[in-house]
Amino acid sequence: MSKPLLELLIAGIKFALVLGFVSVNALFLIWLERKVSARIQNRMGPIYVGRPQGWLQTAADALKLLTKEDIIPAGADRLTFVVAPAVLFTSAVLLFVVIPFGPGLIVRDLKLGVAYAAAVSGLAVISLVMAGWGSNNKYSLVGALRSASQMISYEVSLILAMLSVVILAGSLSTVEIVEAQSRIWFIALQPLGFLIYFIALLAELNRAPFDLPEAESELVAGYNTEYSGMRWAIFFLAEYANLFAGSALAVTLFLGGWQGPWLPPVVWFFLKTFLVIVVAMWLRWTLPRVRPDQLTSLGWKLLLPAALVNLGVTGFLVLAG
Amino acid sequence: MTTAEKTATQSEEVLEQVLTVNFGPQHPSTHGVLRVVARIRGEYLQDAEPDLGYLHRCFEKIAEGWTYPQIVPLTDRLDYLAAITNEWAYVLAVEKLLGLQVPERAEYIRVIVGELQRILSHLLWMGAYALDLGATTPFLYVFQERERLYDLMQLVTGARMTYNYLRIGGVKRDLPPEFFPLLEKALDNVLKVADEYQALVLENVIFQARTKGIGVLPPDLARQYAISGPMLRGSGVAWDLRRSEPYSVYDRFDFAVPTGQNGDCYDRAVCRVEEIRQSARIIRQAVAGLPAGEVRAKVPAAIRPPAGEVYTAIESPRGELGVYLVSDGGPQPYRLKWRAPSFVNLQVLPEIARGAKVADFIAILGSIDIILGEVDR
Numbered sequence: 238m239s240k241p242l243l244e245l246l247i248a249g250i251k252f253a254l255v256l257g258f259v260s261v262n263a264l265f266l267i268w269l270e271r272k273v274s275a276r277i278q279n280r281m282g283p284i285y286v287g288r289p290q291g292w293l294q295t296a297a298d299a300l301k302l303l304t305k306e307d308i309i310p311a312g313a314d315r316l317t318f319v320v321a322p323a324v325l326f327t328s329a330v331l332l333f334v335v336i337p338f339g340p341g342l343i344v345r346d347l348k349l350g351v352a353y354a355a356a357v358s359g360l361a362v363i364s365l366v367m368a369g370w371g372s373n374n375k376y377s378l379v380g381a382l383r384s385a386s387q388m389i390s391y392e393v394s395l396i397l398a399m400l401s402v403v404i405l406a407g408s409l410s411t412v413e414i415v416e417a418q419s420r421i422w423f424i425a426l427q428p429l430g431f432l433i434y435f436i437a438l439l440a441e442l443n444r445a446p447f448d449l450p451e452a453e454s455e456l457v458a459g460y461n462t463e464y465s466g467m468r469w470a471i472f473f474l475a476e477y478a479n480l481f482a483g484s485a486l487a488v489t490l491f492l493g494g495w496q497g498p499w500l501p502p503v504v505w506f507f508l509k510t511f512l513v514i515v516v517a518m519w520l521r522w523t524l525p526r527v528r529p530d531q532l533t534s535l536g537w538k539l540l541l542p543a544a545l546v547n548l549g550v551t552g553f554l555v556l557a558g
Numbered sequence: 559m560t561t562a563e564k565t566a567t568q569s570e571e572v573l574e575q576v577l578t579v580n581f582g583p584q585h586p587s588t589h590g591v592l593r594v595v596a597r598i599r600g601e602y603l604q605d606a607e608p609d610l611g612y613l614h615r616c617f618e619k620i621a622e623g624w625t626y627p628q629i630v631p632l633t634d635r636l637d638y639l640a641a642i643t644n645e646w647a648y649v650l651a652v653e654k655l656l657g658l659q660v661p662e663r664a665e666y667i668r669v670i671v672g673e674l675q676r677i678l679s680h681l682l683w684m685g686a687y688a689l690d691l692g693a694t695t696p697f698l699y700v701f702q703e704r705e706r707l708y709d710l711m712q713l714v715t716g717a718r719m720t721y722n723y724l725r726i727g728g729v730k731r732d733l734p735p736e737f738f739p740l741l742e743k744a745l746d747n748v749l750k751v752a753d754e755y756q757a758l759v760l761e762n763v764i765f766q767a768r769t770k771g772i773g774v775l776p777p778d779l780a781r782q783y784a785i786s787g788p789m790l791r792g793s794g795v796a797w798d799l800r801r802s803e804p805y806s807v808y809d810r811f812d813f814a815v816p817t818g819q820n821g822d823c824y825d826r827a828v829c830r831v832e833e834i835r836q837s838a839r840i841i842r843q844a845v846a847g848l849p850a851g852e853v854r855a856k857v858p859a860a861i862r863p864p865a866g867e868v869y870t871a872i873e874s875p876r877g878e879l880g881v882y883l884v885s886d887g888g889p890q891p892y893r894l895k896w897r898a899p900s901f902v903n904l905q906v907l908p909e910i911a912r913g914a915k916v917a918d919f920i921a922i923l924g925s926i927d928i929i930l931g932e933v934d935r
Contacts, residue, residue, distance in 0.1 A: 274694075274695075277695055278694070278695050278698040278699070279698060279699065279702060280698065375577055375579055376579075379916075445692060446692070446764055448692065522694060522695050523693070523695060523758075524692075524693060524762070524764055525688060525691040525692045525693035525759075525762060525764045525765050525768060526691060526692025526693070526764070526768075526917075527764050527767065527768070528767070528768060528915060528917045528918065529601060529915070529917060530601070530915065531767055531768075
């Protein structure tokens with residue numbers, strides 16, 4: 238086989254692996270969320286499909302959603318409506334390219350890995366606005382605009398928090414950032430940066446207490462009000478894929494990535510990532526929702542200045558040695 | 559005009575546009591089948607007009623065709639979260655019309671179940687309000703507690719929601735002996751849940767940011783609209799019919815009437831949680847002072863009150879529940895008018911919601927604590 242063809246084949250296999258991993262992992266996370274919320278709320282959660290812990294429940298749900306009628310509202314902008322979930326899912330999958338699961342276990346170690354991650358995660362907002370606009374529904378539109386303003390507000394702080402880590406590591410490559418943390422994790426040097434990153438991540442992922450776009454008591458279901466069946470499921474899967482990617486990035490940037498004693502690196506990576514995810518879930522089921530204006534003012538008036546100061550101080554300290 | 563300017567004016571026009579949005583009748587935040595026609599401009603509410611009637615069941619007209627005892631179970635279906643207080647308001651009116659003396663033990667039992675009912679209703683409100691503000695978990699915790707209390711109610715009345723327990727002249731049957739130890743335990747649990755709710759929800763920073771200074775109802779506006787219940791007390795007016803115009807045996811119990819200062823959503827929430835504690839206090843006093851004796855007065859089989867009219871009002875969990883009853887001497891009431899506190903309290907919604915943000919509107923509507931079965935009757 239010629240060399241370019243072989244490379245194409247390898248790339249294809251890698252892509253299939255990532256896609257499979259993203260989907261299965263999202264299904265698992267949905268199950269986990271249901272179990273965690275059940276424990277927090279003193280319930281059992283799913284227990285029947287796939288005994289003893291109902292681990293097949295989400296797979297069954299996904300299958301059920303696949304068989305449902307495909308409804309496109311009469312007034313919808315068909316193309317936008319149909320493409321929107323795919324865009325969101327794509328942006329989630331693209332993020333996985335630069336996540337180092339272990340030494341050498343990365344789809345592609347880009348030199349500009351962190352910048353790439355920031356750029357790709359910015360794509361998500363386009364999808365939400367597309368969904369809101371394409372549905373031709375007021376609830377969807379308000380939900381989409383809310384999420385757009387929210388994501389833009391927090392994107393800046395998110396990237397600034399990432400940048401302070403980049404300054405410390407002296408590299409944009411995710412692998413090199415992890416390697417730079419072999420002596421000390423960056424969370425110890427950047428506690429404020431981690432806090433800012435985590436808060437901004439919750440807002441970026443539209444998770445409680447910042448889950449305004451889906452404020453069900455106000456906007457029915459936000460931007461995906463009109464979606465049903467598999468399209469809705471793809472939104473759902475993409476949300477959890479994004480949650481995993483965001484948490485994995487947090488682990489990569491602040492928690493030492495795959496590094497840790499005794500256990501194999503991959504295990505460490507997943508342990509840390511799931512820890513971050515469970516904390517996010519814990520917050521979601523404990524806190525009420527903030528108001529849109531409170532959210533934006535928190536983002537612009539508190540988080541952004543804090544992130545800027547953090548970045549400035551980091552830069553100064555690194556410069557001073 | 560340059561293109562950029564044109565785009566700017568266009569988007570300004572979109573922002574200026576007033577959208578008419580329906581909240582309900584099928585909407586997750588409306589607590590039943592309330593429809594609110596809201597006109598929103600951006601995130602701000604210009605006007606919110608409640609549209610009623612989706613649950614109208616002609617209660618008052620049906621009552622005119624039924625005999626007096628038959629109407630008691632019918633009242634259960636009005637405020638379905640406080641069936642006992644509905645029955646109580648109604649039987650009180652008939653008893654007043656008949657000039658009937660209710661045995662003292664029955665009065666005490668009415669107080670016990672009535673206050674249990676208030677706790678049940680407020681517990682649900684606590685959960686539902688947290689849910690309105692996006693916190694899902696408290697809802698499940700209050701339901702657990704409600705489950706235990708419903709078991710108690712079932713023990714006493716035989717039913718879980720629509721009790722049909724009060725009778726004209728007393729109550730259906732005496733409290734069973736196994737009720738008392740269970741009640742003691744249930745009250746302890748309820749107080750624990752109230753404390754937990756206070757610590758985890760009321761004192762939560764986000765909760766306070768969402769409710770403090772939101773939906774302020776000044777006391778004079780509240781009086782103009784004849785607001786009653788926790789809604790009025792949240793505005794700082796210490797008006798509780800159990801204290802101001804004591805009915806039954808409420809003048810014998812020692813309890814506080816919690817009031818707020820600012821009349822905002824937060825004060826209303828605090829008042830309701832405090833009322834749970836006060837209700838528990840009243841129940842404990844009533845159990846301690848429960849006199850022996852009959853639980854039902856001798857009442858003729860066919861009740862024919864003398865011609866005349868009467869108005870009685872009691873403090874339901876939602877406010878002043880009034881019954882205006884006219885008799886023409888026949889076996890059926892000539893007219894029965896139900897003054898539903900939810901209905902009256904809902905009237906003030908457009909006043910306090912005007913200019914609020916959409917998210918605040920949900921907080922305001924939730925804080926009124928309406929029950930559509932009572933609003934529409």
